[in-house]
Amino acid sequence: MDLSVSDAPVGRLLDGRYRIEALLARGGMATVYKATDTRLDRAVALKIMHAELAADxxxxxxxxxxxxxxxxxxxxxxxxxxxQGEDDGAVYLAMEYIHGRTLRDVLHERGRLGADLALEVAESVLSALAAAHRAGIVHRDVKPENVLVGNDGRVKVADFGLARANSTSSKTTRGLLGTVSYISPEQALGERATPRSDVYSAGIMLYELLTGKTPHEGPTDFVVVRSHIDDDVPPPSEAVPLPPAVDDLVLTATAREPRKRYADADAFLAAIRSTRAAIVGVPLPEPEDDPDLTEVHAEPRDSAGVSLDEALAGTVLAGQVGRVNDVEPRRPAAEPDEDEDETGDDVAQADARWDGEESRPGSTRRIDAPLSIRFTEDETEDGEKAPPPGSRAARQAEARARATSHRRTEQTRGRRGLYLFLFVLLLAIGVATAAWWYGSGRWESTPSLLDLTAEQAETRAEDSGFDAVSGGEEFSETVEAGLVLRTEPGPGERLLGGSEITYVLSRGPERYVVPELVGQTVAQANELAEPLAMTVTVEEEVFHDEVEAGLILTQSVEAGEEVRRDTEVVVTVSRGQEPLDIEDFTGQPADQAQAALAEAGFRVVTEEQNSDDVEAGVVISQDPASGTGFRNDEITIVVSSGPELIEVPNVRGERVERAEEILREAGFEVEVEDLFPEFGSDGRGDRVQNQEPAAGEQAPRGSTVRIIIF
Known part of the structure; x- marks a missing residue:
């Protein structure tokens, strides 16, 4: 089953792990399904490449x-x-499943977004692109269809660095990586995509978020592409009211000349954050600030908004005060009424009340025995003579003395309770202070040292109670050389006072000078490129008449140009001279042989030779006559000049026998013609009257000379 084009593979288990649940979308490169990861029991988005692409x-x-x-x-x-994997020819990618919709769907519903919301969405998109650019990845196809908006409001970017095939639904032009409405001018011209290309596409998308339409539109893809190449993007404020700072963002990002744009997504992101801070008051984050770290190191609080340190101190104090407050105040003893009966019941009842209170369950104070004051038999407490024992006056005096003693005891106990309360309060404060000191009081928030020089960073750290130490240097595309790139720990974290903060200085952008690779072998080129963090890729090998096989003919990046780490330099390698087939022209006309061999690339050397058998002007032989050779190789052809010509000797006046002898010695055949044969002479003794050819003419060896007699 071709999963990439099927609408109903629901229930199929791909690669023994992913159970396909439903079709989500179909694009020019792949089909996307919702699936369940049966191993981890979670929903995933399964992207399956189209079969024709999977065959490449x-x-x-x-x-x-x-x-x-x-x-x-x-x-x-x-x-x-x-x-990522492959199952029976189906190449797939398992990705995070986002519950939500695309940014395109949002635009369809709302038309356009307000400036603040548009910039907020752009921040999230550029944060993703910045992470990709730092990792050396170029997205190549930034557009609302590739931005997902979750139901929880999160914005996520998909389809990083994956080439697009032609698709009528996405208006993608075959041969171009990108969608025509968002493609950068350099991509439209067939040049290599760079981070600035993503910046351009993100700027076009921001224009669309602000205005509800793309800046370049037309009846055909060609018209739109030419607009990207030939026309500047207009300020979005021409379509909707916007602050000038927002226009500047869009126009800088969409400059037709790449070097006039933001260098990468990091730079574009910083500009958007600054603009938002200026026009809507959104605070700028600390450089390199990580929201996850901020959350982790935030002050922990309970449900009432109280920090753990505060809760701990409050618990100690409340516990101590609570134990003091458990002591109930003693009720004063009742003064005996002077009108009371003279019986001893009043005093007994008073004693019983005190005893009962002292033994009440739950009381934290205890009196070991009822209080009593003894007087001598003859004196009262005031030195007066004691009334007679058992008299009413004696009983009243004893009752008054007991009441006074109780009042004094209560006063003493009240003062002790106050002292105890104050002691416990001071103890609680001490414990809370100690807990705060050992818990968080000694810990200080680390200052931000980012974008400072080493001297400035060490001074600021010292002013904040820390020691700053160097942790070396690293390359950075965004931080100027010599300034602090990052610190460990980061800004805002809590450390013990006097602790060390390690800072790393920026070495500036990592750039390498491309060496001269032309004339080198591929192995030599790799040796030169390796320490410069470059990659040498052989694009093709071609025949060359002058450069020997194995040597580099051309390189895609000129020697001496400065490039980033991991730059790919594409080279063309010589295969040496191209071998040419040699055709044998023996027996053919010499002029045809010369023309054909010269056109094939050979140098032709012609020699002439007499031949009794080969007609003049025809090739007698060729060297070499077969096999292969190379351009400008020499091929010799021997052309017949016909039989050899010799001078005909003069035999006029010679007797016939002698004439025949002379001519045969010269190489001729002899024919005797008698003009008067009727006289019956044998002619042998006659003299030659004439000859053909005439004496002194050239005639082929072996040809016949006619001698005439009469």
């Missing part, structure tokens, strides 16, 4: 290599790639 080994290799590269990206705005 080069395309599949590129598909796999770039999918692996995209899988290494960790930006939250990139659609995650989980797996």
């Amino acid at each position: 080994d080069d395309f599949v290799a590129r598909f796999i290599n770039e999918a692996r590269a995209v899988a290494q990206l960790s930006d939250p705005n990139v659609v995650n790639v989980f797996d």
Whole structure:
């Protein structure tokens, strides 16, 4: 079954793992299905390459290599790639399944977005592109169809670095990587896509988000492509009211000349953030700030919004105060009423009340025994003479003395309780302070040292109570050489005062000078390119008459040009001279042989030779007459000049016998013609009267000379 074109492979288990659930979309390169990863029990988006593309080994290799590269990206705005494989000819990619819709769907519903929302969406898109550019990946096809908007509001970018085939639905022109409405001028001209090409496409998309339409439109793809090449993008404020700063963003990103655009998505992203901060008050994040790290290191709080440190201190204090407050105030003893009966019941009842209160369950205070004050038999507490024992006055005096003693005891206990409360309060404060100090009080937030020189970074760290130490240097496309690129730990993290912060300085953009590769072998070129972080790729091998086989003829990047790491230099290699088949022209006219051999690329040397058998002007022999040779090789042909010519001797006046002898010695045949045969003479003794050819003429050896007698 051809999964790439089937509408109903639902239920099929691909590669023994992915159960296809439903068709999601079909494009020019692949068909996308919703599937279930049966091993991890999660939904995935399964992209299956079309069968005709899957049959192209080069395309599949590129598909796999770039999918692996995209899988290494960790930006939250990139659609995650989980797996890649092949099952019975079906080449697939398993990706994160996003519950939501495309940005194109959003535009269809809303027409256009407000400036703030459009810039916010662009931030997310550029964050994903920036991660790709830092990894050396160019998207090549930035457009709303490749931007997914989740139901939770997250924006994610899909289809990184994957080539597009022709598709009527996406207006993709065959031979171009990209969609015509968003393609950069250099891509339209067939040049290699760069990060600036993605910046251009993102700028066109931002224009569309702001205005609801693309800047270049026309009846045919060709018209749109020519507009990208020939026409500037107009300011979006001509279509909708916008601040000038937003116009500047779009016009800079969509400059027709690549070098006038933002260098990459990082630079475009920084410009958008600055613009948002200026026009809508969105705070700028710290450079290299990671929202995940910020969340991890935020102050932990409970459900009431209280930090753990505060909660710990409050618990200690509340616990101590609670134990003090458990002490109930003692009720004062009742003063005996002077009108009371003189019986001893009043005093007994008062003692019983005190005893009952002291033994009440749950009380934290305890009195070991009822209080009593003894007086001498003869004196009261005031030194007066004691009333007679058992009298009413004696009982009243004892009751008053007991009440006074209880009041003094309560006062003493009240002061002790206050002292205890103050002690516990101070103890709680001390414990809370110690907990704060050992928990977070000694920890300070690290300052931002980014974009500072080493001296400035060390000074700022010292002012903040830390030591800054150098951690070396690294290349950076965005941070100027000599300034701090990153720190460990990052800005805003909490460290013990006096701890070290390691900073890494930028070496600026990583650039290498392309060496001269022409005239080198491929092995020699690789040796030159390896330490420069370049890749040498042989595009083709061609015949060359002057450069020997195995040597490089051309290189795609000129020698001396500065390029980024991992730049690919495409070279053409000589196969040496092209072998030419040699045709044998023996027995053919010499002029035809000379023309044909010269046209084939050979140098022809002609020699003449008498021949009694071969007609003059015909090739007697050729050297070499077969096999192969190379351009400008020499081929010799021997052309017949006919039989050899010799001078006819003069035999006039000679007797016939002698004439015949002379002519035969010269190489001729002799024919005797007697003009008067009727006289019956044998003619042998006659003299020659004439000869043909005449004496002194040239005639072929072996030809006949006629001698005439009479």
